[in-house]
Amino acid sequence: MLKWMLLFILCFALNGFAQLTVKKLVELPDKMYETSGLVFYQDRYLLTHNDGGNDPEIFVMDIKAGTQRTIQIEGVKNNDWEDLTVDDDGRVYIGAFGNNLNKRERCFVYILPKNFLEKDKVEPKKIEFIYEDQLNYPPSKKELNFDCEAFFWANDSLYFFTKCRTEPYSGITNVYVMPDKSGDYKAKKLGSIQLCSSDWRFCSVTAADYSEKFNVVVLLTYSRLYLISDFKNHQFWNGKVRSYQLNLVRQREAICFKSKNSWYMTDEYKKGFGGGNLYEVKLKE
Secondary structure (H helix, E strand, C coil): CHHHHHHHHHHHHHHCCCEEEEEEEEECCHHHCCEEEEEEECCCEEEEEECCCCCCEEEEEECCCCEEEEEEECCCCCCCEEEEEECCCCCEEEEECCCCCCCCCCEEEEEECCCHHHCCEECCEEEEEEECCCCCCCCCHHHCCCCEEEEEEECCEEEEEECCCCCCCCCEEEEEEEECCCEEEEEEEEEEEECCCCCHHHHCCCEEEEECCCCEEEEECCCEEEEEECCCCCCHHHCEEEEEECCCCCCEEEEEEEECCEEEEEECCECCCECCEEEEEEEEC
């Protein structure tokens, strides 16, 4: 009895007086079944893409008109596309850096020009990078922390949050940075965050977004949403972390800010488990 009371108190402390609600907005078209990145663009469009092995394309959903279209990304392959982000000038970045086995020696980010919405086919600029501290491919089991499914743009830089796969499991997410310009780079390690260490379903980061206006980072896992605040100079790893439980365990791999306390989120469709939907997540305090 005491054990369950302590668990309740811990959960209450983590969530404070806040209430997180998740509302299904629409079932995504079948062709978006493996949605793995999300951007709210120009306060009107939601952009997403499928995970690796699918066609190199971006889906554009006009939430005001209720329509959607597809833009082909030319000259590249969809080799583990994992996330999307956008800069202040309207350039969109595609993160091609999925690395489940930590064997991948070259990762990429593709940059779409500001006018990409005017076209049906776009050839992107390219960033190629490695992690400055990865010396072996793969590294030892205790160092399996070079997979990445989450990044965002801030202040002329791209920030990456790794997905922990260490054995034994540590739950540590490493934070890296590199320039937002085309070129060949070594991603610089800035710091680390341990959201929790209980289980990869709760602790391993699958998506991220940052609101410069509110100076808040949102991180997503399969079953939790984390908010990081009260940091200075983009030192996200030094911020205050709040944790919120999501209903059930789903393959949730995409999230973006809608407003200060609300986000758009998608999950992948899995036969027998559901998913494949667009949601609005709200925080009421």
